[in-house]
Amino acid sequence: xxxxxxxxxxxxxxxxxxxxxxxxxxxxxxxxxxxxxxxxxxxxxxxxxxxxxxxxxxxxxxxxxxxxxxxxxxxxxxxxxxxxxxxxxxxxxxxxxxxxxxxxxxxxxxxxxxxxxxxxxxxxxxxxxxxxxxxxxxxxxxxxxxxxxxxxxxxxxxxxxxxxxxxxxxxxxxxxxxxxxxxxxxxxxxxxxxxxxxxxxxxxxxxxxxxxxxxxxxxxxxxxxxxxxxxxxxxxxxxxxxxxxxxxxxxxxxxxxxxxxxxxxxxxxxxxxxxxxxxxxxxxxxxxxxxxxxxxxxxxxxxxxxxxxxxxxxxxxx
Numbered sequence: 001x002x003x004x005x006x007x008x009x010x011x012x013x014x015x016x017x018x019x020x021x022x023x024x025x026x027x028x029x030x031x032x033x034x035x036x037x038x039x040x041x042x043x044x045x046x047x048x049x050x051x052x053x054x055x056x057x058x059x060x061x062x063x064x065x066x067x068x069x070x071x072x073x074x075x076x077x078x079x080x081x082x083x084x085x086x087x088x089x090x091x092x093x094x095x096x097x098x099x100x101x102x103x104x105x106x107x108x109x110x111x112x113x114x115x116x117x118x119x120x121x122x123x124x125x126x127x128x129x130x131x132x133x134x135x136x137x138x139x140x141x142x143x144x145x146x147x148x149x150x151x152x153x154x155x156x157x158x159x160x161x162x163x164x165x166x167x168x169x170x171x172x173x174x175x176x177x178x179x180x181x182x183x184x185x186x187x188x189x190x191x192x193x194x195x196x197x198x199x200x201x202x203x204x205x206x207x208x209x210x211x212x213x214x215x216x217x218x219x220x221x222x223x224x225x226x227x228x229x230x231x232x233x234x235x236x237x238x239x240x241x242x243x244x245x246x247x248x249x250x251x252x253x254x255x256x257x258x259x260x261x262x263x264x265x266x267x268x269x270x271x272x273x274x275x276x277x278x279x280x281x282x283x284x285x286x287x288x289x290x291x292x293x294x295x296x297x298x299x300x301x302x303x304x305x306x307x308x309x310x311x312x313x314x315x316x317x318x
Contacts, residue, residue, distance in 0.1 A: 117200025
């Protein structure tokens with residue numbers, strides 16, 4: 001197990017370097033001069049040039065990249081050009097909101113997606129299978145921002161059951177925060193819900209057609225025991241993969257959700273940084289989300305080895 005963990009951990013290093021390089025280069029390709037954006041169109045040319053020198057923008061791109069790489073390796077993501085604050089501290093201030101939203105959305109998607117996928121597989125080619133498949137397809141196809149606005153119109157404006165914007169306050173009780181997170185969590189989790197349902201159905205159907213499942217039925221074992229102890233356990237590997245990948249997708253999808261529901265998270269911060277050309281903050285956020293995404297994938301790979309030892313053994317022999 002140790003050898004497996006070391007190999008998987010070492011593979012993270014080139015991935016992070018590639019993400020950092022691509023992010024840095026993409027920011028350089030965006031039209032506009034950060035110094036001009038910050039100082040304004042009425043700034044004098046000598047002031048713009050002086051500010052560019054302070055930011056290191058007058059140096060060759062390759063030199064700028066390695067300077068930035070050195071800073072990142074020491075934990076310095078730079079300073080926001082707009083907020084005049086360390087990028088990492090800004091990210092850590094907003095990250096709990098995004099993490100809470102994404103985790104709640106993933107929880108809702110998993111709690112609903114796995115059972116409906118199992119039911120769809122068990123009731124294969126029935127009315128319930130067709131209904132669940134159609135609903136899952138609709139969930140995958142609905143744009144997050146559109147569904148979010150529909151939820152606001154129905155549950156906040158028409159019915160008045162839930163608040164539409166903001167995060168709430170713990171001073172008013174935990175229920176106030178939960179009420180503010182229900183609608184954005186549903187909007188953000190609808191895509192993952194459909195995806196998890198479809199993958200659970202597909203994985204369960206494949207397992208239910210195996211010979212050992214037919215043998216279990218022939219021995220007279222209870223159907224519930226066969227489904228949950230034998231079939232679901234062996235179908236979990238691809239399901240765990242999807243759930244792990246969905247967390248990264250939810251962190252990225254939070255950009256639209258937080259904008260629609262005015263939540264003070266990483267997504268809203270990213271939109272503000274892009275609109276105001278704060279390239280240091282954009283680079284820092286993209287790198288931070290990439291680190292979280294890669295870490296989640298690493299955890300998923302470890303869960304592979306726990307659920308199915310054959311994967312670990314084959315990896316170590318290779």
